[in-house]
Amino acid sequence: MVGRVLQGWWGENPPYHHDVFVHTHHLRPGPAMAGGTTFHFTDEPVETVLRRAFEAAVIQQHLRVQLIDEMHLVIAPLLIARRERLLDNPGEGADGYRVAEMVSSPKVTHVVLALVRR
Numbered sequence: 001m002v003g004r005v006l007q008g009w010w011g012e013n014p015p016y017h018h019d020v021f022v023h024t025h026h027l028r029p030g031p032a033m034a035g036g037t038t039f040h041f042t043d044e045p046v047e048t049v050l051r052r053a054f055e056a057a058v059i060q061q062h063l064r065v066q067l068i069d070e071m072h073l074v075i076a077p078l079l080i081a082r083r084e085r086l087l088d089n090p091g092e093g094a095d096g097y098r099v100a101e102m103v104s105s106p107k108v109t110h111v112v113l114a115l116v117r118r
Contacts, residue, residue: 013037019056023049066096066115073111 013034014020022030022041030039042049054060062068100114 018058019053021049021053021056063097069115070100071097071113073113074108 014037017036032038097113101112103110
């Protein structure tokens with residue numbers, strides 16, 4: 001059964017199509033959803049969560065070989081524990097990419113990285 005929290009604007013098929021790691025104090029079962037998305041709710045040490053996410057991630061590999069033409073990032077700009085901005089200035093983006101668009105509000109920052117064609 002999919003919890004109400006997981007039924008966002010996407011409905012039954014989240015747009016992620018991979019494992020999503022949610023570091024939380026409110027543990028709950030992580031359902032497998034349509035399209036290959038599985039949510040993992042965990043209170044493990046942050047280093048463990050980050051390691052698990054890196055092991056599951058393929059985005060870095062795709063960026064390194066420039067297989068992604070454009071990427072829309074949605075980033076909550078605060079480090080929760082210290083209320084510190086995570087990305088005050090994303091600069092020129094990742095190597096081989098430029099920041100094509102950045103829109104911020106007090107609650108979220110949207111950054112679109114676009115591949116620089118050579």
